[in-house]
Amino acid sequence: MTSSKRREPDEAPPREPDIMPPALPAMWRLCKLGYQHEPGLLVFAFAMTLLAAIPDALLALWLKILADGLLDEDRAKVILATAGMAASVTATWLLRTVSARVSRRFRDRVTIALEAHVATLQASVATIEHHERRDYLDRLSVLRKQVFVLDHMYMSLFSTCGWILRLGVTIALLVSIHPLLALLVLFALPTVVTSAWRPGIERVTEERHAAYSRLAEHLFRTATTASAGKEVRVTGIGPDLVSRRRTEWEGWYRPIAAVRWGSAAWHAAAWAVFGGAYVGAVVLVAAGLDGSVGDVLLMLAAGARLSAYVGATVGEIGFLRGIWLDGSRRLVWLEEYAAAFTAKADAEVPDRLDDGIRLDHLSFAYPGTDRLVLEDVSLHLPAGRVIAIVGENGAGKSTLVKLLAKMYEPTSGRVLVDGRPLDRIRTDKWRARLAGAFQDFFRFEFQAQHSIGVGDLPRYDDEPAVSTAVRRAGAEDVVDRLPSGLDTQLGPTWPDGAEVSFGQWQKLALARGFMRDRPLLLVLDEPTAALDAETEHELFERYAESARDNADGRITVLVSHRFSTVRMADLIVVLDGSRMVECGSHEDLMARDGQYAALYRIQADAYN
Numbered sequence: 144m145t146s147s148k149r150r151e152p153d154e155a156p157p158r159e160p161d162i163m164p165p166a167l168p169a170m171w172r173l174c175k176l177g178y179q180h181e182p183g184l185l186v187f188a189f190a191m192t193l194l195a196a197i198p199d200a201l202l203a204l205w206l207k208i209l210a211d212g213l214l215d216e217d218r219a220k221v222i223l224a225t226a227g228m229a230a231s232v233t234a235t236w237l238l239r240t241v242s243a244r245v246s247r248r249f250r251d252r253v254t255i256a257l258e259a260h261v262a263t264l265q266a267s268v269a270t271i272e273h274h275e276r277r278d279y280l281d282r283l284s285v286l287r288k289q290v291f292v293l294d295h296m297y298m299s300l301f302s303t304c305g306w307i308l309r310l311g312v313t314i315a316l317l318v319s320i321h322p323l324l325a326l327l328v329l330f331a332l333p334t335v336v337t338s339a340w341r342p343g344i345e346r347v348t349e350e351r352h353a354a355y356s357r358l359a360e361h362l363f364r365t366a367t368t369a370s371a372g373k374e375v376r377v378t379g380i381g382p383d384l385v386s387r388r389r390t391e392w393e394g395w396y397r398p399i400a401a402v403r404w405g406s407a408a409w410h411a412a413a414w415a416v417f418g419g420a421y422v423g424a425v426v427l428v429a430a431g432l433d434g435s436v437g438d439v440l441l442m443l444a445a446g447a448r449l450s451a452y453v454g455a456t457v458g459e460i461g462f463l464r465g466i467w468l469d470g471s472r473r474l475v476w477l478e479e480y481a482a483a484f485t486a487k488a489d490a491e492v493p494d495r496l497d498d499g500i501r502l503d504h505l506s507f508a509y510p511g512t513d514r515l516v517l518e519d520v521s522l523h524l525p526a527g528r529v530i531a532i533v534g535e536n537g538a539g540k541s542t543l544v545k546l547l548a549k550m551y552e553p554t555s556g557r558v559l560v561d562g563r564p565l566d567r568i569r570t571d572k573w574r575a576r577l578a579g580a581f582q583d584f585f586r587f588e589f590q591a592q593h594s595i596g597v598g599d600l601p602r603y604d605d606e607p608a609v610s611t612a613v614r615r616a617g618a619e620d621v622v623d624r625l626p627s628g629l630d631t632q633l634g635p636t637w638p639d640g641a642e643v644s645f646g647q648w649q650k651l652a653l654a655r656g657f658m659r660d661r662p663l664l665l666v667l668d669e670p671t672a673a674l675d676a677e678t679e680h681e682l683f684e685r686y687a688e689s690a691r692d693n694a695d696g697r698i699t700v701l702v703s704h705r706f707s708t709v710r711m712a713d714l715i716v717v718l719d720g721s722r723m724v725e726c727g728s729h730e731d732l733m734a735r736d737g738q739y740a741a742l743y744r745i746q747a748d749a750y751n
């Protein structure tokens with residue numbers, strides 16, 4: 144998104160999706176999300192984890208009472224200490240077991256909820272820009288990995304509270320010997336600082352170099368998946384892919400390993416400071432304060448526990464900071480990013496088109512690039528007409544189609560649908576009135592019925608609707624040849640799956656594109672490139688006929704390199720080097736004797 148984008152005066156300022164939301168509110172948001180999904184389990188698991196912390200921390204006290212009882216030959220103290228120890232050990236075991244089970248249940252449930260949440264958010268982002276911008280991709284790739292551990296985070300937060308409670312009890316025990324001993328905690332602070340700092344800088348380095356690991360993953364997939372298999376073998380690129388993958392992986396790993404070593408050295412130094420202070424405190428109690436044997440034992444046990452508790456607390460905080468704070472920020476970023484698209488959508492989709500679609504000084508550069516692939520295009524696509532877009536490879540034809548389908552937002556200029564700015568129309572509503580097929584269609588390896596039916600989800604299972612779409616697309620021959628017709632599973636890797644040729648897939652994709660009954664815009668972006676010119680011509684003639692009959696003012700936009708097909712359109716738009724150079728009917732453009740006429744003649748001569 145660039146600052147040059149033209150906005151309406153009353154429009155909200157554009158969002159800044161590059162900025163990550165602050166950590167603590169993001170973490171709070173994730174807590175609330177967990178509570179919304181599993182309130183009872185969350186509260187119970189939290190309470191259990193806290194309860195389990197107390198008897199564990201009291202063990203040092205029982206030890207002191209036992210030593211004092213033995214030295215004073217006080218039976219009551221010895222019995223109290225022994226009973227206390229037994230109760231502490233049993234309660235610790237029991238509460239830990241219960242809390243582990245409850246936590247496990249909570250985690251399982253909340254994981255499913257969070258994964259579904261992230262998947263829904265990603266799918267609800269209106270444009271596909273986030274699938275192409277490098278910085279967003281890196282952010283999303285880290286979030287995708289983290290979503291599987293986000294459930295650990297709740298446990299980590301509970302445990303952190305448990306460790307803090309243990310720490311509190313232990314400090315109180317030390318203070319009972321001498322208040323000065325509370326200062327021991329201060330010597331643990333450097334370890335807290337290094338633990339909190341380490342994961343942050345490691346994460347920043349990981350994100351900075353995430354492009355290497357993404358490329359390494361891509362190279363691995365290319366070397367191992369079936370779709371690239373043929374070309375990998377014919378070109379013999381396999382060993383090269385393997386060695387490039389290694390290089391990319393090292394490009395990712397080396398800086399991260401260096402940062403890890405550096406931060407580990409600082410962390411070790413911080414622990415050395417605490418170790419020195421602990422030894423000093425034991426000497427102080429034994430020699431300086433003339434403490435009893437019980438006091439020295441309490442100091443030894445509580446001090447040792449203090450180090451373990453501080454270690455565990457900072458470890459958990461580090462984990463929380465490194466993954467949860469970070470993961471929750473990414474999640475909230477994705478939530479805000481997805482929400483920003485619907486926030487400004489306040490216009491309705493017209494029920495039918497009267498005027499049509501107008502492009503108003505439209506310019507576009509792909510996300511993360513500066514080169515305009517469409518530049519200052521102004522154009523009227525009249526309602527109820529068939530419009531063809533022609534031009535050399537890379538002239539921007541598919542880009543124009545993608546902008547009409549709202550896959551991207553224009554860099555500057557506007558698209559107006561019957562006078563309403565397209566960016567103010569809710570994307571899901573606009574897409575519900577959009578139909579068509581794309582050059583880079585997807586092969587849905589479902590049953591043929593469903594592979595076509597997804598073109599209009601509410602009628603996914605509606606066989607008559609699917610059969611109508613098949614007829615509209617002229618794909619009856621493909622379905623007739625499938626072993627079980629529409630019930631055939633597509634894709635040879637599935638049980639009883641049928642192998643389908645590229646051209647057949649293309650026709651099925653076309654049928655999918657014809658599922659909707661009342662589209663306002665039908666886009667056909669070279670969906671028949673794999674078919675011969677004659678078949679394409681016949682099909683398009685049929686589409687054009689039905690397009691002109693419709694009562695919704697539907698606009699049909701077709702992209703084709705075949706001029707025999709293009710000439711039937713009501714309006715032909717010629718793109719050249721990102722600009723629109725000509726626009727008119729076949730007859731107009733031939734009479735003008737410009738670029739269209741020249742290209743038309745070259746192709747006509749080639750066919751003669």
Ligand SMILES: Nc1ncnc2c1ncn2[C@@H]1O[C@H](COP(=O)(O)OP(=O)(O)OP(=O)(O)O)[C@@H](O)[C@H]1O
Nearest residue numbers: 275509512516534535536537538539540541542543
């Ligand atoms: N996702 C993308 N990111 C960056 N640049 C892109 C992207 N997709 C296309 N382009 C660039 O935009 C330009 C226009 O591409 P587009 O696909 O719109 O051309 P086209 O006219 O449809 O070409 P063809 O006839 O080959 O399909 C090309 O230079 C292409 O390299």
